[in-house]
Each structure stands twice: as C-alpha cells, then as structure tokens.
Amino acid sequence: xxxxxxxxxxxxxxxxxxxxxxxxxxxxxxxxxxxxxxxxxxxxxxxxxxxxxxxxxxxxxxxxxxxxxxxxxxxxxxxxxxxxxxxxxxxxxxxxxxxxxxxxxxxxxxxxxxxxxxxxxxxxxxxxxxxxxxxxxxxxxxxxxxxxxxxxxxxxxxxxxxxxxxxxxxxxxxxxxxxxxxxxxxxxxxxxxxxxxxxxxxxxxxxxxxxxxxxxxxxxxxxxxxxxxxxxxxxxxxxxxxxxxxxxxxxxxxxxxxxxxxxxxxxxxxxxxxxxxxxxxxxxxxxxxxxxxxxxxxxxxxxxxxxxxxxxxxxxxxxxxxxxxxxxxxxxxxxxxxxxxxxxxxxxxxxxxxxxxxxxxxxxxxxxxxxxxxxxxxxxxxxxxxxxxxxxxxxxxxxxxxxxxxxxxxxxxxxxxxxxxxxxxxxxxxxxxxxxxxxxxxxxxxxxxxxxxxxxxxxxxxxxxxxxxxxxxxxxxxxxxxxxxxxxxxxxxxxxxxxxxxxxxxxxxxxxxxxxxxxxxxxxxxxxxxxxxxxxxxxxxxxxxxxxxxxxxxxxxxxxxxxxxxxxxxxxxxxxxxxxxxxxxxxxxxxxxxxxxxxxxxxxxxxxxxxxxxxxxxxxxxxxxxxxxxxxxxxxxxxxxxxxxxxxxxxxxxxxxxxxxxxxxxxxxxxxxxxxxxxxxxxxxxxxxxxxxxxxxxxxxxxxxxxxxxxxxxxxxxxx
Amino acid sequence: xxxxxxxxxxxxxxxxxxxxxxxxxxxxxxxxxxxxxxxxxxxxxxxxxxxxxxxxxxxxxxxxxxxxxxxxxxxxxxxxxxxxxxxxxxxxxxxxxxxxxxxxxxxxxxxxxxxxxxxxxxxxxxxxxxxxxxxxxxxxxxxxxxxxxxxxxxxx
Numbered sequence: 001x002x003x004x005x006x007x008x009x010x011x012x013x014x015x016x017x018x019x020x021x022x023x024x025x026x027x028x029x030x031x032x033x034x035x036x037x038x039x040x041x042x043x044x045x046x047x048x049x050x051x052x053x054x055x056x057x058x059x060x061x062x063x064x065x066x067x068x069x070x071x072x073x074x075x076x077x078x079x080x081x082x083x084x085x086x087x088x089x090x091x092x093x094x095x096x097x098x099x100x101x102x103x104x105x106x107x108x109x110x111x112x113x114x115x116x117x118x119x120x121x122x123x124x125x126x127x128x129x130x131x132x133x134x135x136x137x138x139x140x141x142x143x144x145x146x147x148x149x150x151x152x153x154x155x156x157x158x159x160x161x162x163x164x165x166x167x168x169x170x171x172x173x174x175x176x177x178x179x180x181x182x183x184x185x186x187x188x189x190x191x192x193x194x195x196x197x198x199x200x201x202x203x204x205x206x207x208x209x210x211x212x213x214x215x216x217x218x219x220x221x222x223x224x225x226x227x228x229x230x231x232x233x234x235x236x237x238x239x240x241x242x243x244x245x246x247x248x249x250x251x252x253x254x255x256x257x258x259x260x261x262x263x264x265x266x267x268x269x270x271x272x273x274x275x276x277x278x279x280x281x282x283x284x285x286x287x288x289x290x291x292x293x294x295x296x297x298x299x300x301x302x303x304x305x306x307x308x309x310x311x312x313x314x315x316x317x318x319x320x321x322x323x324x325x326x327x328x329x330x331x332x333x334x335x336x337x338x339x340x341x342x343x344x345x346x347x348x349x350x351x352x353x354x355x356x357x358x359x360x361x362x363x364x365x366x367x368x369x370x371x372x373x374x375x376x377x378x379x380x381x382x383x384x385x386x387x388x389x390x391x392x393x394x395x396x397x398x399x400x401x402x403x404x405x406x407x408x409x410x411x412x413x414x415x416x417x418x419x420x421x422x423x424x425x426x427x428x429x430x431x432x433x434x435x436x437x438x439x440x441x442x443x444x445x446x447x448x449x450x451x452x453x454x455x456x457x458x459x460x461x462x463x464x465x466x467x468x469x470x471x472x473x474x475x476x477x478x479x480x481x482x483x484x485x486x487x488x489x490x491x492x493x494x495x496x497x498x499x500x501x502x503x504x505x506x507x508x509x510x511x512x513x514x515x516x517x518x519x520x521x522x523x524x525x526x527x528x529x530x531x532x533x534x535x536x537x538x539x540x541x542x543x544x545x546x547x548x549x550x551x552x553x554x555x556x557x558x559x560x561x562x563x564x565x566x567x568x569x570x571x572x573x574x575x576x577x578x579x580x581x582x583x584x585x586x587x588x589x590x591x592x593x594x595x596x597x598x599x600x601x602x603x604x605x606x607x608x609x610x611x612x613x614x615x616x617x618x619x620x621x622x623x624x625x626x627x628x629x630x631x632x633x634x635x636x637x638x639x640x641x642x643x644x645x646x647x648x649x650x651x652x653x654x655x656x657x658x659x660x661x662x663x664x665x666x667x668x669x670x671x672x673x674x675x676x677x678x679x680x681x682x683x684x685x686x687x688x689x690x691x692x693x694x695x696x697x698x699x700x701x702x703x704x705x706x707x708x709x710x711x712x713x714x715x716x717x718x719x720x
Numbered sequence: 721x722x723x724x725x726x727x728x729x730x731x732x733x734x735x736x737x738x739x740x741x742x743x744x745x746x747x748x749x750x751x752x753x754x755x756x757x758x759x760x761x762x763x764x765x766x767x768x769x770x771x772x773x774x775x776x777x778x779x780x781x782x783x784x785x786x787x788x789x790x791x792x793x794x795x796x797x798x799x800x801x802x803x804x805x806x807x808x809x810x811x812x813x814x815x816x817x818x819x820x821x822x823x824x825x826x827x828x829x830x831x832x833x834x835x836x837x838x839x840x841x842x843x844x845x846x847x848x849x850x851x852x853x854x855x856x857x858x859x860x861x862x863x864x865x866x867x868x869x870x871x872x873x874x875x876x
Contacts, residue, residue, distance in 0.1 A: 039818030039856045167812050174820035175808040175827055177755020177795035181820075184754035238738075238745045317759050317767060317821040317855045366759075367819025367856045399760040616815045624818055624857030631857075650764040650853060658849040661859040 001152035005675055008089035010034065014072035017100070017143040020093035021050070027121050027135035029054060030062045031090060034074025035082040037170070038338060039367030039624075040680050041617035042082045044168045046090045048613050052162045053094035053154055054134075055118035063169065067361040068344045076339035076441060078370075078508065080581045080678030087613065087676045095151045097143065104137045156611065156672035163672070165615045182336050182363040183321045185394055190323070191222075192237040193384045193395040194244035196230040197405060198459070200644030201505060202257030204228045212250035216243050223247065224387040227461035231384045233393060241398075258642035260503040265308050265705070268413040268434040271501045274471045278494040282476040282484040282579060289495050292417070296427050296491065299419035301531050306415045307520035308705040309688075310637035311408040311504055313653055318366030319397040320373030320406065324385035330357035331385070335378040336365025339441060343375050346442035346450025347382055350457060350464065369510035369628070369680070371441050373397050373406035376455035379442075383456060403653055404645035405455060407507030408638050410436035412479070414520035418489075424532030426543060428491035431483060433517055434499050437469035438478040440507035455505075471498045476578040482514035482685060485521050486579050487543040504638065504645075511681040514577060515629065518685025519692065522573035523704065526693045535562065536572055536693065548608050548669070549576055552585040555606035555667050560587040567591065568601060569698020573689035575682070582609035582682035583669075586626065586690040589662070592699050596710035596717070598634050598691065600662035608669040609679035615668070621679040623664045629687035631656035634708050726787055728753070729797035739785025744768045746784040747794060755795035755824045759853070766852030769825040769832075770794050776825075776832035778851065795824040803873060804831045810869035811862070818856030826852055830866045839870055 014020070022030045031050045035042050047061040064071070074085055102123060106113035109132060111125040118124075121134040156162070173179035198204065205228040213223055221243045222233040230251070232243040260267070276284035295302040323334040331353070337343045340360040348355035365374060381395040397405070412435035419428045444450030451457050452467035472478040480496040529539035537557040544550055553574045562570050569592065574585040587604035605622045612618050635654050639647045647653035688706065696702050701716040723736050726743075728751065735750050742761075747753040747770070759767030761780045768780040771793040779787075798804030807830045810816075817823040826849065833840060833848030840848065845866045854862065 037819075039820070041818070168815060168817075170820070171812050171815070171817060172808075174817050174823050175795075175811045176799060177753070177824050179820055180754070181757070183757065184748070186752065237749055238741045315855060317765060317819070317853065318757060319759075364819065366821035369856075396758075399762060399764075620815055620818060620858070620861070623860060627857030627859055628855070649762055650760060655853060655855070656859070658846050658852065658854075658859050658863065661846075661863060664860050 002155040002673065004092060004095070004151060004153045005673065006088040006091050006153065007149060008085050008092065010072055010074045010085045010089040011092065011147055011149060015146040017093055017096055017145050017147050019072050020090060020147065021097045023134050023138040025135055025139035027060065027133060027139065028062055029056060029060055030064050032064045032071050033086045033090065034066055034072045035077045035086040036066050036338060036362045037364055038077060038369065040621060041168045041614055042077070042086065044166070044617055045083060045087060045614040047169060048161050048166070049087055049091045050094045052159055053091060054098050056121045058161060058166065060121065065361055065363070066340060068340050068359055069356070073341045076342060078338055080577055080680045080682070083613070083676035083678045089147070091153055092149060092151055093147045095153045096145070096148045099151060100143055100145060101134055101137050105132050108132055108137070162613050163615055168617060180363070181318065182323065182334055182365050183318055183396060185323050185334060185363065187323070187392040190392040190394055191233050191235055191388070192240045193231050193233040193381065193393050194240050194398070195380050195395070195401065196232065196244050196247045196251065197401060198228060198253050199255055200259055202259070203253045203255045205230065206252040206254045208252070209250035212246060216247060222388065224384050226383060228459040229383060229456045231380065231395070233384055233388060255643065259640055259644065261642050264411045264502065265413060267502060268411060268499055271499050273434065273500060274498040276471050276496050278480045278483050278496055282480060284471060284473045284480060284496055286473070290493060292430060292493065295419040298421050299427060300422045302417065302419040303527055303531055304417040305524055305527060305704060306413060307516070307523060308413050309411060309516045309519065310706060311411045312509060312632050312636050313403055313408055313638050313647070314368040314370050314372035314406050314509055315653060315655060316366040316368035316372045316402060319399055319402040320365060320377040321394065321396040322378040322381035323392060323394045324381035325392045326382070326385040326389045330359065331382060333358065333360045333378050333382060334363045335360050335374060336363060337374045337378060338371070342441060342443050342450065343378055345444040346454055347379055349444045349448050350379065350451035350454060351386070371407050371507040373402050375442050376406070379454040380456050400648045403648045407440055407505050409509035410438065410502070410506040412513060412516040414516055416520055416524045418524065418528060420528060420532050424534045424539065424542070426489045426528065429485070429489040430493045431521070432495040432497060433479050433483055433513060434497040435479045435513060435516070436499055436502045436506040438506065438508045438512040439469055439472050469498065471496065476580065479513045481512045481578060482517045482575060484579060486546055486549055486576050488545050489543065503640065510628070511684045514681065514685050515632065515688060518573070518575040519688035519706065522575065522686060522689030523692045526696065527702065540574060546576070549574065549583055551669060552583045552606040552608050555669070556585040556587040556604045559604045559665065569694040571690045571693025571697055573686035573693060575685050577682045582607055582677040582679045584622065584682035584686050586683060586686040588690040588694040590691065590694045590698060592695060592713060596713040598695060598708055600630060600660055603662045603664045605664065605683055606667040606669065607679060607682060608671060608677070609682065610671050610674045610677040612668055612670065613676070618668060618679050619666045622666050622683050625681065625683040626664065626687045627656060627661065629684040630691060633688040633691050633706050637707050724784055724788065726784065726792060727790065728792045729794060737784065740783045742781050743779035743784040743787050747779070753794045753796050757821055757824060759822065765822070766825040766829065767822050769828040771828055771832060774832065774835055776829045795827060798827065798831060801831065803834050806869045806872045807831050807834065807866070810865040810872065813868060814861045814865040816858050816861035816865040818858055822852065822854045826854070826862050830869065833866065834870055834873060839874060840866070
C-alpha cells in the first residue's frame with residue numbers, strides 16, 4: 001500500500017462510503033458514480049479502479065446507473081473532470097471499503113489485520129488457515145463510515161488491472177446489438193411522440209388548420225400544445241412521424257423575426273460585447289481592459305494575425321431522445337443528459353414543482369462530447385407526458401432537429417499580436433478572443449435560469465424570462481479556456497469578449513473555447529518561429545519550462561521527419577488542456593491534392609494524462625479526439641439564412657468520412673501513482689493547429705479560418 | 721391493418737403493419753430487434769444497415785414491403801454467421817467503438833464486405849464503409865478491426 005496522492009471534490013458533498021460502494025449478499029460489488037458514459041468509457045475506468053483496490057476480478061463489479069436521488073451528485077460529466085473527480089473518489093472509497101472489511105475480518109478471525117490477504121473477495125490470514133468473504137462480512141450491510149481521504153491505496157507497482165488494455169464494458173453488447181440505448185426503450189403502454197418545430201428560433205405559431213388536426217385526432221393521434229410548442233403522440237412510431245409532417249404543413253407560422261444574415265465574423269468584433277482582462281493563470285478580472293501597448297523598444301519584429309472558427313454542431317449520430325412518465329407522485333425521466341441533477345432542477349423549475357418529485361435516470365444515447373439535444377428533448381418529453389398523465393412517452397428528435405435545434409459551439413475569433421527580440425524570444429503577447437457563450441447548460445438559478453435554457457421553454461404560452469448569459473469568471477472557462485498560453489511569455493495581455501446579438505443558439509461542445517484558442521496560439525507560434533528563423537519545435541521548447549509539456553512535444557518531434565523532401569506537409573502543435581489537465585502534442589502529415597482537398601496521411605499523438613487506468617480507453621480519447629477535431633477543422637461549419645438553419649443533415653453538414661483517416665500512432669507517457677488528469681479534451685486544439693501548420697508546410701498557404709475546405713484552400717491560393 | 725411476411729434471421733415472420741412502413745421501424749418496434757439504429761432516416765449515415773440476401777442494405781427509408789421474399793439478417797443473429805462472428809470479435813479486440821450508436825451498421829457493412837471480398841486491402845475496406853459515418857472518431861480502429869477479421873477468417 002502507498003500514501004494516496006489522490007483527492008476528489010466529490011467527497012466533500014458525498015463523504016459517506018455507502019454513497020459510493022455497496023457489497024451484495026452474493027458478493028457482487030456495486031459502484032455508484034455521478035459520471036455517465038458518453039463514449040469515453042468512464043464506467044470501465046471506474047470499475048477497473050474499484051476491482052484493483054478491492055482485489056476482485058473486474059466481472060464482480062457492477063456499475064450502477066446514475067440516477068438523481070441515488071447517485072452522488074457530481075455535477076456534469078464534462079471538462080475532462082471525471083477521472084479526477086469520480087476516479088479519485090472511487091479509488092479512495094474502495095480503498096476505505098477494503099480496509100474496513102479487513103478490520104472486521106481480523107476481529108472475526110482473531111488475527112492481526114496485517115496478516116490478511118484478499119483474493120477474489122476471499123479474505124485469508126497467513127497465520128491461520130481460516131478465511132472469510134467480503135459478502136459474509138459486508139453483504140447487504142451498510143458500512144456506516146465515511147470515505148477516508150487519507151487512506152492508503154495500492155502501490156502502483158502491484159497493479160494487476162489498472163493500466164491494462166481490456167475490452168470496455170458494454171462493447172460485446174454493442175457489437176451484438178443487445179446494448180440498450182435510450183432509443184431502444186420499450187415500456188408497457190408506451191407512446192411515441194414527435195415535436196412539430198417552427199421553421200426557426202424566432203418563429204411563432206399563428207394558427208393551425210383545424211381540419212388536419214381533427215383528422216389526425218380521429219386517426220388516434222394526440223396533439224399536445226402549449227403556445228408554440230406542439231407535439232404529436234400515438235402508439236405507432238411511424239404514424240406519429242407522418243402525423244408530425246402533416247401537422248407542420250397545417251401550421252401557419254409568424255416568421256417575421258428572421259435570423260440575422262450578417263457575416264458572423266464581422267459581427268464577432270463589431271457587435272456590443274462584455275470584455276474582461278484575463279490574468280493570474282487564466283482568471284478573468286472584473287475591471288477595465290488595459291489598452292494595447294506599443295511593442296517594446298527592443299522588438300525586432302511584431303506579428304499580428306486573426307484566426308476564426310465557425311459555428312460547429314455536436315451532430316450526434318443518434319438524434320436525442322428521452323422517455324417520460326408523469327404520475328401523481330412525480331415525474332420519471334430517462335435521459336442521456338450529461339448532468340442529470342442539473343436537468344432535474346431545471347425541469348422542476350420549469351414546472352414549479354419540488355425537485356425531489358422528479359427522478360431522472362441516465363440511459364446512454366449517441367455520443368457527442370457536449371451539450372447536444374439531450375437536455376432539451378428530456379424537457380420536450382416531460383411537456384408531453386404532463387399532458388398525458390400516467391402514460392410512458394418516448395420522444396425522439398429527428399435528424400433535422402438534432403442538426404438545426406441542438407446548441408452549437410459558438411463561432412469565435414482570436415486576434416493575436418506578439419513581438420520578438422533579436423534572439424527570437426517572445427517579448428510581448430496579446431490575445432483577444434471573441435465569441436458567444438458556451439454556458440447554456442440548464443443550471444437552475446435566479447429568473448428561472450435553468451428552465452430558460454431548455455429549448456422549448458421559449459415556445460410555451462408562458463415562457464420563462466429570457467436568459468442573458470454573463471461572462472464566465474472562473475479559471476479557464478468558456479471563451480477564455482486555454483486563452484492563457486502555457487509558454488513563458490512576458491508582457492501578456494489577454495482579453496475575453498462575450499459578444500452580444502449573435503444569431504445562433506450556443507453552448508458547450510468538447511473543449512469549449514480551447515479549440516479556437518489553441519488553434520490560434522499554435523498556428524501563431526509557427527508564424528513567429530518562421531519570423532525568428534527557428535524551427536517550430538525548438539521555438540516552442542525555447543518558451544516552455546513545463547517538463548511534462550516538453551516531454552510530449554519531444555516525443556512527437558522525435559517521430560516526425562521535418563526535413564524529408566517528399567511532398568508531404570508536416571505540422572506540429574501542443575497544449576495542456578486548461579493548463580491543468582492532460583497534455584497533448586500532435587504531429588500531422590498530410591497532402592493537399594489537385595482538388596484542393598486535405599488528405600490526412602499520418603498523425604502522431606503524445607499524451608500525458610497522469611496515471612493510466614484504462615489504457616485503451618485513454619488512447620481512444622486521443623485518437624478519437626484527433627479525428628473529431630480533424631473533422632471540425634477540415635469539413636464542418638453550420639450554415640443558415642434568414643429562414644433558418646440550412647445545414648440540417650449529413651449532406652449539408654458533412655463530417656470526416658472513412659476515406660480520410662490517417663495512420664495514427666498514439667504514445668502515452670507512463671505516470672504510475674500520479675493524479676489523474678482526464679484525457680478527453682487534450683488533443684482537440686493541437687489537432688486543429690497541427691493541420692493548419694502542415695497545410696502551410698505543404699502549400700505555403702497560411703489558413704486562418706476553419707474549415708479548410710477545398711473552396712477555402714482555393715480562395716487562399718488565389719489571394720497568395 | 722395489412723399484414724406482411726418477411727424472412728428475418730432465418731425465420732418467416734408474419735407482421736401486422738402497413739407495408740409502406742420503412743423496414744427499420746418494423747424491425748425495431750414490431751419485432752423488438754433494436755440493434756439497427758435510426759441515425760438520419762435519409763440513408764446518409766449507415767446506422768440502420770442490415771444484411772439483405774447477404775449484402776449490407778440501409779433500411780431507414782425503404783418500405784418493409786419491398787423486402788418480402790428476401791433473406792434479412794440483423795446484427796442480433798450475426799453471432800451465428802462465421803464471418804459476422806469474426807467481425808464482432810475483431811471490433812472488441814480493436815476497441816472499435818466509443819458510444820456505439822453507429823457500430824451495428826459498421827459491423828453489418830464489414831460482414832457484407834468480407835463475404836464479397838475475403839482479403840480486402842485498406843482501399844477496399846474504406847470503399848466498403850462509404851455509406852457510414854462515425855462521430856466519436858473510431859474510424860481507424862474500425863478499419864483495423866476489419867483487417868483483423870479478414871486475417872482471422874483467412875487463417876481458418
């Protein structure tokens with residue numbers, strides 16, 4: 001055993017051991033966590049940690065579904081926090097549970113606890129041949145003690161499960177079709193529902209053709225209406241889909257409040273905004289923004305550049321879904337929300353009911369890594385269920401709804417300026433980021449702040465007050481996530497700008513503002529390196545003191561041949577997520593073909609996420625994160641006109657296909673016994689910049705606005 | 721209500737449904753075969769693929785009536801197929817899924833591909849996945865899994 005370096009804020013709110021671990025009479029161990037599976041395999045990692053500390057095989061661990069009122073409230077599954085928060089809590093809880101059961105066993109066996117060993121839950125004393133099992137001691141009994149935050153944990157050198165490559169929980173069910181997604185739910189008497197959406201955010205219902213509505217009702221379709229929120233409900237799912245289409249055609253919408261067609265990149269720097277200086281390791285300050293000073297006297301060169309990224313969609317493979325039953329004693333919801341407690345409180349706020357009467361159980365949906373339609377559709381299902389008390393209602397969004405109505409990651413602009421001295425060192429650094437909010441998850445608060453952020457609230461007869469986002473002021477949040485570079489630069493001026501009156505509905509997508517900020521910083525680092533006449537890797541290392549950061553950067557650099565003369569473009573980029581979480585360096589090799597398409601050939605990823613628990617799952621966060629970010633970078637942008645969103649399916653919102661997948665080499669730095677950092681979002685920002693840098697290396701074209709489509713590359717070539 | 725007879729996973733099934741209903745809804749709602757998923761309803765993403773006479777076919781939009789007289793095999797019965805089972809094992813070995821929503825369609829596509837071409841090169845694998853999308857970024861692992869399955873089948 002060794003002294004624990006692991007700590008978890010989750011234990012402050014849920015200190016009781018019974019809140020995390022229970023032992024069944026059959027000897028099975030149940031682990032309770034507030035973090036949910038969204039494709040990142042957190043359940044697998046937590047089960048591995050528990051099995052390791054308790055000396056039982058992995059298949060004796062049951063991961064209990066997260067439900068409000070039962071699971072620890074660990075906020076949202078987001079921000080790469082799950083390993084640090086829940087992973088550390090489960091490690092400390094299971095270590096406490098083991099120690100507790102061993103103390104009881106020692107007493108029962110009349111031996112010293114130090115003589116006890118555990119194998120598959122069987123506790124044996126070296127001194128006697130007597131033994132006792134976990135279930136004999138603890139089966140179906142409460143522990144009745146708190147988790148000891150200072151408990152000794154397993155020495156990493158003795159780990160048998162943690163750090164291994166294992167098949168993730170659920171994968172055998174996934175490949176055989178027996179894994180149950182929320183979309184697959186079936187309850188006795190369950191009805192299907194679909195929403196009849198207006199043409200766009202600002203449209204409202206003027207009237208409905210009564211004849212069509214009556215005919216639908218005669219055919220067994222219920223119509224639920226609350227202001228401009230309209231849904232159709234029936235027993236046959238396909239009949240409900242057709243009914244929704246018919247009713248949409250029978251609705252007369254007031255579409256006078258058209259969407260703004262102004263160039264969003266102009267709006268980002270022209271619209272009214274809330275500006276805050278960002279200081280002290282990435283924390284915004286409530287004070288005026290200092291003016292931009294002239295470059296220092298000893299500047300030998302000063303560079304300026306502006307980088308842009310468009311609105312990106314979550315674009316989950318499965319349209320969001322939820323199931324609801326409204327009963328006399330309360331509302332039951334099944335949801336793939338990443339924050340069931342937040343959602344519970346927001347739904348309760350919307351209906352003005354006691355949150356304790358709402359129970360939300362998490363059931364997996366399609367992945368997306370962010371605030372997709374999951375919360376909104378749960379509220380839709382609740383609105384419908386409330387009108388049909390006692391009946392289970394499964395409400396699914398359509399492909400169009402997921403693309404056109406789920407929140408987007410805001411478009412952002414990043415304006416950078418920096419100066420170099422004669423030695424090629426950065427001597428001042430200015431970075432301003434502009435964007436809409438990332439903070440529209442339904443967190444309840446004054447003025448019905450939770451209810452107001454659920455999509456359909458605004459369409460109800462009595463909508464909650466409009467939610468006006470304020471600048472997020474905590475460290476590395478939203479627009480200013482990774483705004484503060486990890487590099488050692490003097491004279492930094494960092495500014496976040498929350499821009500008003502932008503046209504689209506936005507919230508949190510994987511990495512929030514870090515994707516745009518790191519794309520900008522790491523593109524600009526290459527531009528500065530070239531101006532300094534120093535190669536990009538050396539230039540970065542010259543400004544990077546963080547040894548773990550240097551190690552991942554050097555690991556990638558060692559596997560890239562920047563001097564090869566083979567027509568391949570090579571680029572590199574680096575960041576530590578939030579300057580606090582996992583490290584990632586990315587090397588990319590690509591070609592730009594005659595059709596101006598970016599063809600990815602090879603990617604080298606190096607990661608340091610602290611102690612590795614689920615080895616393959618950690619690697620998957622890097623290689624999968626790279627491909628998702630490559631898709632954002634090369635292919636994706638939300639489009640719209642005055643009449644609404646025009647990127648409403650996979651043809652109008654193309655994502656990376658199987659035909660542009662590079663060979664990926666992922667190197668994970670071994671850090672046994674070192675706190676978990678959380679790997680989910682480390683690679684995204686560096687991926688975007690490494691691609692931009694490789695395109696420059698291949699073509700001499702410096703692309704500063706994502707996505708790098710053939711049109712964008714041809715336009716850049718024309719301007720060159 | 722009309723009725724329809726379909727051959728699904730080797731069994732003739734009589735189903736009371738409007739034959740104009742897309743096959744996917746019949747499988748999922750009438751037969752409780754929920755492995756195939758609705759991703760788009762537009763034949764753009766591949767999540768709904770099933771084998772029809774041995775070939776991967778998207779069924780989110782095509783009326784169930786069109787499939788009468790054909791052999792439909794869904795992911796639930798793939799374990800009984802030597803190629804299908806090899807593909808499933810390979811997907812597990814390569815960790816070729818994150819959320820898993822697109823996976824059933826990919827496993828079906830891979831099985832269809834390997835039935836037609838037992839030793840596909842990388843280009844042939846990619847071509848076999850043309851109709852499929854994945855959002856979590858498991859693409860490289862899926863391609864590797866199909867290569868692994870081909871090797872395993874070739875070694876038998």
